[in-house]
Amino acid sequence: MQPWFLSGRKRIEPIPFEVSCVCGQSIKGIRQEAHQVMACPECGRQIFILPRSPLPAPNPIEDGGSRVEDRGRETRSIRYPWLAGAGAFAIAIVAVAIVFQLSKTNNSNSGSDPGTAAQHFTDGTKLLSQGRFHEAIRELDQALVLREKQHDALSAADRKLLTQAHREALLYADLLSESLEDILFQAAAEPDDREWQAVFADRYKGKSLIVLAGTRRDASDRWVLDYDLFVRDKPARIDWENLQLLRDLHLSQPQRLLLGVRLANVEPEIGGTWVVRLATDSGVLITNADAIARVLSRPPEGLDEVLKRQAAWVAEMP
Numbered sequence: 178m179q180p181w182f183l184s185g186r187k188r189i190e191p192i193p194f195e196v197s198c199v200c201g202q203s204i205k206g207i208r209q210e211a212h213q214v215m216a217c218p219e220c221g222r223q224i225f226i227l228p229r230s231p232l233p234a235p236n237p238i239e240d241g242g243s244r245v246e247d248r249g250r251e252t253r254s255i256r257y258p259w260l261a262g263a264g265a266f267a268i269a270i271v272a273v274a275i276v277f278q279l280s281k282t283n284n285s286n287s288g289s290d291p292g293t294a295a296q297h298f299t300d301g302t303k304l305l306s307q308g309r310f311h312e313a314i315r316e317l318d319q320a321l322v323l324r325e326k327q328h329d330a331l332s333a334a335d336r337k338l339l340t341q342a343h344r345e346a347l348l349y350a351d352l353l354s355e356s357l358e359d360i361l362f363q364a365a366a367e368p369d370d371r372e373w374q375a376v377f378a379d380r381y382k383g384k385s386l387i388v389l390a391g392t393r394r395d396a397s398d399r400w401v402l403d404y405d406l407f408v409r410d411k412p413a414r415i416d417w418e419n420l421q422l423l424r425d426l427h428l429s430q431p432q433r434l435l436l437g438v439r440l441a442n443v444e445p446e447i448g449g450t451w452v453v454r455l456a457t458d459s460g461v462l463i464t465n466a467d468a469i470a471r472v473l474s475r476p477p478e479g480l481d482e483v484l485k486r487q488a489a490w491v492a493e494m495p
Contacts (some may be wrong), residue, residue: 192229198222294323294330298339305342308471310349317343334492341491344461348385348437349468357386357415361408363445363452377443383456385439387463388415389477392423393431402434406453413451422460426490435469435483437461462487 202219206226213226250423303317305384320339324331353360360381367373390402400417407413417423420438439459446452463469466484470476 191434194226196224196226223473226343229402231255257366294320294327295335297323298331298335298342301346302338302342302465304425305346306467307403308349308468310346310468313346314343314350317346337492337494341464345437345463345465345468348439348461349472351383351385352472353381353384353386353440355454356384357406359410360443361406361453364451365408370444374444378425381440381443383439385437385459386433387431387437387469387472389433389435389480389483391431391433392428408451415453416455419455419457420455420460421458422462425494432486433479435463435480435487459487462491464488 193205194208195203195205197203198217198220199222200217200220202217204215204217204224206213206215206262208226208229210229212228215224215226215243216222217224236483238323296314297320301313301320304310304313304316317339321343324336364373367376388402388404390404392400392402395401400420400423402415403415404415405412406415422436437460439456440453441456442454444452446456464484464487466481469484
């Protein structure tokens with residue numbers, strides 16, 4: 178039985194220690210409340226011994242089986258969300274791969290569908306006739322791309338008509354908003370030629386215009402179109418000679434033509450006559466009656482006959 182003065186105290190169990198000196202000698206003892214410094218019995222070095230820890234000893238593990246089970250349950254609760262997330266990510270990757278493969282398959286199938294190019298051609302021609310020129314260009318662009326992949330999608334005649342419709346749509350989409358007379362007036366009014374050339378390049382170069390005129394050869398055997406043009410009451414002219422289209426037509430007699438052309442330059446010739454020069458390969462025979470009707474407020478008499486004749490020429494061209 179403990180004395181009364183020890184009955185309220187908790188018995189402190191001795192805590193042994195065992196440390197090794199650098200020389201290899203083992204030193205054993207009991208840890209004290211304060212640190213100890215002991216001399217190694219072998220080499221005499223001073224060895225520092227840590228004191229007893231003031232913290233209470235940890236409680237013994239009780240019901241180890243249930244705690245192990247709980248830990249396993251916690252591990253599973255942590256693991257399963259990761260597994261679920263990984264599974265969802267894998268499913269998403271598979272879904273994207275399937276969609277990509279289906280898209281490739283659909284694209285390849287559409288490229289092999291003989292009706293696709295024809296449909297774009299039909300839609301583009303319809304839009305051209307309605308005066309929706311920019312939309313028509315998009316459809317006809319698609320038809321041209323598919324025409325190269327689908328060699329049997331369009332007949333030889335339709336392939337030629339597709340090219341013609343595309344060229345006409347491009348012309349209408351780039352039409353000048355000013356008349357040639359107004360442009361010539363600006364050119365003549367600008368004293369600095371370099372400034373005018375900069376203005377022309379910025380505003381007018383490559384822009385298109387529609388010309389309806391009779392064509393013939395003059396005494397010098399040059400192509401001349403009966404198209405009167407003036408600047409400040411002085412005659413100006415359009416240089417038709419370098420237009421490749423007129424060479425390709427091989428006209429043997431005067432004809433009335435409806436042409437689309439693009440501007441290359443507006444400049445004075447030697448002698449002061451102003452000349453309008455055209456891009457050599459820009460000439461296009463106009464054939465779509467509905468499209469030109471959207472542009473001309475008053476179609477001239479006999480225009481239908483001109484359009485039919487030009488459509489026949491286009492069909493015969495290589």
